[in-house]
Amino acid sequence: MSLLHFFGQTLRIATPYLFAAAGGALAERAGVVSLTLEGFMLGGAFGAAIGAWLGGGAWFGILGGLAVGLLLGGLHALGSIRFGADQIVSGVAINLLVVGATRFALQLAFDSSSNSPRIAGFDGFANPLIWAALLLTPLLAVLLNRTRLGLRIRAVGEHPQAAATLGVPVARVQAVAVVISGGLAALGGAYLTLDQHQFTDSMTAGRGFIALAAVIFGRWQPLRAAVACLLFAAAETLQIQLQATQWIAAQFVVMIPYVLTIVAVAGAVTRAKPPAALGRPLAS
Amino acid sequence: MTDSSATPAVRMTGIAKRFAAVQAVAQADLSVQPGEIHALCGENGAGKSTLMKILCGMNGCDDGRIEVHGQDVTGWSTARAIAAGVGMVHQHFMLVPTLTVAENVVLGREPLRHGLLDLEKAVADVEQLCKQTGLSVPARALVAELSVGQAQRVEILKVLHRGARVLLLDEPTAVLSPPEVVELWKVLRTLRGSGTTILLVTHKLDEVMELTDRITVMRQGRTVAVLQTPETTPEILAEAMVGREVDLRVQHAKRAGSRGDVVLQLRDLRVAGRRIAEAIRGISLDVRAGEILGIAGVEGNGQAELLEALTGLRPVLSGEISLNGKNINALTPRARGDAGLSHIPEDRHERGLILEFSVADNLVLGQQHHFGSKGLLDRRAIDAHAQAAIAAWDIRPPDPQAPVRTLSGGNQQKVVIAREMARDFSVLIAAQPTRGVDVGAIEFIHDRLRQARDAGKAVLLVSAELREILTLSDRIAVLYGGQLVAVLPRDACSEAILGGYMTGLGSTTEAA
Structure with missing residues (x-):
């Protein structure tokens, strides 16, 4: 295997992580727990299938995924911010809802319990989402550090009362962050569908949680989180390529990315300092 | 400095505010002249902070009328209060520790350039403001790295940056060292010199006497007296606050016994x-x-x-x-x-009580293993213990089963101290x-x-x-x-x- 091939595959595997982690970092910096990434991704993956199917082109898939993600983000914002539901409960509820809803819709739309028919997609590096993912990290860093919305997001996630006394609309800032987060994570899901030209039931397979681990490992900073995504993706690539060699029992090789995630997060957690108001909404 | 014929900078009349069962403020009147340093004095729980929060829009009021520079602003929001030049420096700082001084100051009205934050302008603004007022803070430093005194200066800068003409300070010296207090007084006098109206909440008499022009005294939610500082004494003031004569001397009762091991x-x-x-x-x-x-x-x-x-x-x-x-x-x-x-x-x-637990249960926390056997609690012993402690410490209400949350701060503290002094220590x-x-x-x-x-x-x-x-x-x-x-x-x-x-x-x- 060539090194170029290794990096190429790593980048392709990292793309959904990069999107989801970007979304996760944004929402968590605003103080909203991002357990929902998995649900956003799966919703986005299904939205992409529907979009591409109905629109007859891969670009419609991107739009479809994005739309579902923004919608789910809005739902999470409505539940956890507008109505003050516990963010973790709301997050888990959305994850479960999406698993069930996509299965149901799969049956309705494609008359299948396991997968959609082959749809339009992008082949390999022709996928614009790969390049968008690379641009995303610096853009997110600029958004957080150099824009008004970013400053307000950081303030709201650390000390919502302080922001509120200065007239910053705390709930609105958080809602905006969560909706954008939904859209970003969903694009990560859409990538999977468009890459495989097909939606399969529960195809995100925990990637949303790995992305959340990358956010924590990256200490809630976009650049570090992106590096963590690339690291996890490299481990997965290694796993795939090792499996092909059959040097080690496949069962062990498949564990590599998950073990690495656990080790990385366990090591990082003691030093990581989450946004101070994470999960604690402003009491009104 | 005070011109009684001018329109008051702040006038509050007949203010009332109730939190659940507690009447925090009842029939409070307050009038502050432009350009004066005015103190709002009273004991803990007299309603000073509540009155301030009503004035700056953080709390609404059930009754009464608020005027700022002659305009009726009753029931306004913090955003509108800020826009009208009324700014509050909170007792518990409202600062984001992970942001820089400049970012904290401009938050909520950020300067933009080409759609992006103009942090250089923010820093320049803060430095300019520092120079004008004599407050010195490093504009680029993270707030988490500041001393308490510096953090308070950032709070004041924040309010001034919004063009505050009326500055409210809630217990500003509670966290300061003596030299920092002196520094703060200097700044407040400078601000008064430039026409800012200052309303200060405090229960420290010496501060009031030293700094202020006039004093409004609160007791049990009511405003009970308005005093001209030069014509008053700490004794008069204390009497107005407490409602009876108070001996203000620092009394140091020597120990009776001798020092032991x-x-x-x-x-x-x-x-x-x-x-x-x-x-x-x-x-x-x-x-x-x-x-x-x-x-x-x-x-x-x-x-x-x-x-x-x-x-x-x-x-x-x-x-x-x-x-x-x-x-x-x-x-x-x-x-x-x-x-x-x-x-x-x-x-x-945080550490002394479990607020949802009853008085009786709180009185044995950490000692529960002495109130039972074989892993079971002896309810009767716990209740007897509670009855004794309530009587000895005059804990009110005298109900062992009342959740501690429903007690006043003083009575909650008595529960903690009674528990800790009940054991053989x-x-x-x-x-x-x-x-x-x-x-x-x-x-x-x-x-x-x-x-x-x-x-x-x-x-x-x-x-x-x-x-x-x-x-x-x-x-x-x-x-x-x-x-x-x-x-x-x-x-x-x-x-x-x-x-x-x-x-x-x-x-x-x-x-x-």
């Missing part, structure tokens, strides 16, 4: 900090039976870590803690309690024992601490209130930067001397 001994104690590597940097101290040893110091100099290390909530890095000659470094908090160490925590809500660690407690309860608690000392117990008193330290202690140690910079007999101490040590200046301010 060393019961608590610290040897070269080092403790890691919450945020820094080492918060306690080598402390050695002997506390003897029959004395109250006061630890003075500006908050954040290691008090919290020292208390946690002593009570077993934080491991020590090195050194030794001995209780009655026995090393207790490795003991759990419960074992330390059983060994004779009682602890009144500095924050009763030899050392009592009292951290901020009268914080947020009304004057009557303060006297009561102080008496009990003295009684404990006279009964041959050792009391380690940690307090941010110098007056409390000076009133109670037999010896005073000053904690600065994680080290004891002085250990003095009470008679060798004054506020000026301690203030010098507390700020790391040593005894050079002795002459002051």
